[in-house]
Each structure stands twice: as C-alpha cells, then as structure tokens.
Amino acid sequence: QEQLVQSGAEVRKPGASIKVSCQASGYSFLGYYMHWVRQAPGQGLEWLGRIDPKNGDTKSAQKFQGRVTLTTDASFSTAYMELSSLRSDDTAVYFCARGVLLLGSFAFDTWGQGALVSVSS
C-alpha cells in the first residue's frame, strides 16, 4: 500500500540548514503532489508548501518563502524539504504528506511518520 518513509531526527545549531527526505512507495510518485507540514511541540499543524514531482513546480507558504526549498528525485521516488537559516522556533516535527483529489476534493491521504528537527545552540 502507499507509504511515505522519512529520514530520522536531526539536531542543528541556529543559522544552519536542514534537509529532510521522504521516500514514497506503493504508488506512482509522479502522479501526486507532495506537501510538507510541520508541528512545533504541543502546537498545531502548519503548512510549508508543496511540489509537483512531474515538473518540479513548487508553491510555499508566504512565511517560508526564501527559506524553504522543495525538490524531488524521481529515480528514488523521494521528496526533499530543505529549510535554511534555522531558528529555535523551527524546532518541530516535519511531515511529508501526499495530496490527492477524492471525488474532486483535496485531502492528504498518506503521511510520513514525521522527522523531529531540533534547533539549539
């Protein structure tokens, strides 16, 4: 069945960058947008952006524009999210999620397990 497996937990210092991977299996990687969502400790869900693996087209939330880079490697069915200039408030679990159209309605039907990124000096 469809599955997204993410890279493991990472620790970074403020000002550094992080690159999280998300490997897809069980479906056609090129057929679905991949989205990235994060969740700070004890907080709600926040959308970072999405990428179309077919052509690399990306859209990101205004808050993260200039700091987030979304890429894919179709040969490995893997999506990547890179966040630069890390601050302590970027400490969060970062999820990848597959965007689908169900009966013409958008939803995230498959999620990665999450990758904890801790930013601390």
Place this chain on the structure above:
Amino acid sequence: EIVLAQSPGTLSLSPGEGATLSCRASESVRADSVAWYQQKPGQAPRLLIYGTLNRDTGIPDRFSGSGSGTDFTLIISRLEPEDFAVYYCQHYGGSHLTFGQGTRLEIK
C-alpha cells in the same frame, strides 16, 4: 489568506456521548476544499473527512461532516475510547493551505 478558527479548544466528554466540533473560516470557502483530520499523540494526522462530508475509507459511520460557506462541523456520535484525540480542520485554496488550531477531545 483564509484563517480557520476551531471551537471549542477543548471538549470534555464521556464515552457514549456525542461530540460537535466547529470550524469557522474567515471568508466563504468551497465545500470541496474542507477536510478533517484526527491526530493521536506521537502519530501523524489521519484523514477522516474530505469535501466537507465524505468519510475516508475505513472511517466509522459515527463520524460525519457538514457545513457550507464559512461554517463547518464534525460530529462524532457515540464516542468510543479511541476517539479521544485532537481534531483539525483544513482548507486548501489551490495555492495556499491552512489548518485550524485544533480541538482537543478529552475523556471527562
């Protein structure tokens, strides 16, 4: 940017009772753009409802969604112990996506 406000923040109920969770958008949105997710501690969110009222595969029929315009509702009838979790509504406008802040459903 559309903002989603969920209420209440926390809902304390007993198993067997019914729960009504609200999600209000800052402006009118299409019904096909609203979804609901359940999240348990340490887990990724799970899709419950898409297009305002359609249950995802395997979601029990005690979960139902309704709404239009700016007001959307998730109803859980006859709460089971496994239903106590945090619930999020979501809106996707094609170029931007937002979540509500969540409603925590806890055991009374």
